[in-house]
Amino acid sequence: MIASALPTVAGSVLATVAYGKGRVRIATWNVNSVKQRLPRLLPWLDERRPDVVCLQETKLADDAFAQLLAEELGARGYEVAAHGEATWNGVAILSRAGLDDVAVGLPGGPGFPHPEARAVSATCGGLRFVSVYVPNGRTPDSDHYRYKLAWLAALRDMVAAGDPTSTVVLGDVNIAPADEDVFDPEAYVGQTHVTAPEREALAALQSVGLHDVVRDRWPDKRVFTYWDYRAGMFHQDLGMRIDLVLTGDAVAARVAAAWVDRQARKGKGPSDHAPVIVDLDDAPDGDIGPVVPPPSAPAARRGAKKLPQAP
DNA sequence: ATGTCACGCTGCGCGTGA
Numbered sequence A: 001m002i003a004s005a006l007p008t009v010a011g012s013v014l015a016t017v018a019y020g021k022g023r024v025r026i027a028t029w030n031v032n033s034v035k036q037r038l039p040r041l042l043p044w045l046d047e048r049r050p051d052v053v054c055l056q057e058t059k060l061a062d063d064a065f066a067q068l069l070a071e072e073l074g075a076r077g078y079e080v081a082a083h084g085e086a087t088w089n090g091v092a093i094l095s096r097a098g099l100d101d102v103a104v105g106l107p108g109g110p111g112f113p114h115p116e117a118r119a120v121s122a123t124c125g126g127l128r129f130v131s132v133y134v135p136n137g138r139t140p141d142s143d144h145y146r147y148k149l150a151w152l153a154a155l156r157d158m159v160a161a162g163d164p165t166s167t168v169v170l171g172d173v174n175i176a177p178a179d180e181d182v183f184d185p186e187a188y189v190g191q192t193h194v195t196a197p198e199r200e201a202l203a204a205l206q207s208v209g210l211h212d213v214v215r216d217r218w219p220d221k222r223v224f225t226y227w228d229y230r231a232g233m234f235h236q237d238l239g240m241r242i243d244l245v246l247t248g249d250a251v252a253a254r255v256a257a258a259w260v261d262r263q264a265r266k267g268k269g270p271s272d273h274a275p276v277i278v279d280l281d282d283a284p285d286g287d288i289g290p291v292v293p294p295p296s297a298p299a300a301r302r303g304a305k306k307l308p309q310a311p
Numbered sequence B: 001a002t003g004t005c006a007c008g009c010t011g012c013g014c015g016t017g018a
Helices: A007-019 A034-048 A062-075 A143-161 A196-206 A213-217
Strands: A024-030 A052-056 A079-083 A091-095 A100-104 A119-124 A127-133 A167-172 A243-247 A255-260 A276-280
Touching: A024 A034, A024 A127, A024 A167, A024 A243, A034 A062, A052 A127, A052 A167, A062 A079, A079 A119, A091 A119, A091 A127, A127 A143, A143 A167, A143 A196, A213 A243, A213 A255, A213 A276, A243 A276
Parallel strands: A024 A052, A127 A167
Antiparallel strands: A024 A276, A052 A091, A079 A091, A100 A119, A119 A127, A167 A243, A255 A276
């Protein structure tokens, strides 16, 4: 095998060398404009060294994305699948574990009124990644809210039509799955992100076989991923958990760590969202998946690590 | 206490989206 003729394989080797012993780090981050966030994104990639990164709210057309980032990402070993538009929305997948079979959007998915750049999928090292930016919904009586529900149904259908066990759906779902995922549930009654139909649509997505791996690992912990820019909300830790990593069974069984990188929300020029990072243990075949754990391996085993969050 | 950011503009402060 000649590595130089196989850039995908070479990227996979690089990832293994970079992170050690085959463990794979995946992440999602709503960057709120990749152009504005470049001074935070590049150092974050260098510090956290994720192997697969899903971005949302890139707010950049694909040619501009390539022009802005191709060199910096290529130098770090990443291949890129970007699906954006000029001003709003926009999603991407960065991978140094291979990047194949890229698909944009959702088959048969709704538009508002036209399809928006809110989903991109790719196969990276044997796992199917879907980077999603779920519509906000605005208010529960709005067309945008109905669009949100229809969009989630189309996402569920797409995942169900694939191979859910080796799928990872990650991104900004604009839904707090439970009241524990909101700093003040009473303050949000009647607003989007917490209504029953939204939570039911999210549950329907998960019912195809996806695990909320951050909540599974920290069942009782106050953990948020988004804090409004205003009024010192982050400083007071008044946020919501609306950025999720949802994985199929085979992936969930390999989760070694799952945490929110609050450091990235601090300091100068942050996004209003923090990245979510999940480490997966090595797959026995040396690829990153999919792997069904042997019967003797309890699915609950995981070398739980202390959450590396800042005070 | 409606507080911040980012977007684009028959732009130079404002409406819109989050």
